[in-house]
Amino acid sequence: MAPEYPAAASVGKPPFPAGASGSGDGPLTCPCRRAMPQAIMSTTSSGRVPLQPRFLLPLGAAALALALSACSSTGGSVASTPAPSPGKRIKGVPVTRQPTRAAPRDAAVQMAPGLEGVIGANQSQLTRMFGEPRLDVWEGDARKLQFTGTACVLDVFLYPSTTSKEPHATYVETRRSSDGQNVDRAACVAALRQR
Known part of the structure; x- marks a missing residue:
């Protein structure tokens, strides 16, 4: 949802001191008011001025650029932790044993009465x-x-x-x-x- 800003009429007082706009009892005649586009000066039913989409794109692009610049603060490269030397042990890290290759061995064979023709069959x-x-x-x-x-x-x-x-x-x-x-x-x- 786009943010809205209060319109001068809804507040009850002009946003500028009375001397800056002339008499102070009529509509504002400040040069900045004349330079503002009519679309910005229109108000919603709540009396607030909507933020126009043409202002959202540059604002969003600036926010995205700022967020992405924080990601590349290391110059674009990722630093990794060096691997510990083989003799050094890091506290809290369990020791990993390397698997050993044993010679294949025969499976244990179940021998029971009544299974003579089954056990050993292909x-x-x-x-x-x-x-x-x-x-x-x-x-x-x-x-x-x-x-x-x-x-x-x-x-x-x-x-x-x-x-x-x-x-x-x-x-x-x-x-x-x-x-x-x-x-x-x-x-x-x-x-x-x-x-």
């Missing part, structure tokens, strides 16, 4: 045993196959080993299809094999 062997998986998810070099039936859901996790690049089943999770509660792994594997 993707094609599991597909022959249970049919097409409902889900086949890769995460890095690991793989998860999900097989479903009316009785249960079987998640088989396959990982590569140091001797083979192809992932093999190393872990199994099972749950009921109806409510997601854990069920016996061997019983689920047997139910899904019978389909």
Whole structure:
């Protein structure tokens, strides 16, 4: 909203002393009044003189230039903090350890009665045993196959080993299809094999 300035008539007194405008009881005859454009002298219904748009552009440009000049007070370049030397520790900054590369190792294998044909099987062997998986998810070099039936859901996790690049089943999770509660792994594997 544009600021408005009080008009001389709304205040009740002329803005100049009576001697500056002549008699003081009539309209102002000051030379500055004659030089002002008629659009500026018009008043709004509240008796205030509106600020004209042609004055807003130079005023806005000046404000923008002032604001931008504050941003470049460093000469336009950004100074950065130098990196600390390797032997020096900054107070309050935690020490970051560099990752170590360990030799790949075999995943822990889950061995349980009833899982003999599943653990150690690859993707094609599991597909022959249970049919097409409902889900086949890769995460890095690991793989998860999900097989479903009316009785249960079987998640088989396959990982590569140091001797083979192809992932093999190393872990199994099972749950009921109806409510997601854990069920016996061997019983689920047997139910899904019978389909």
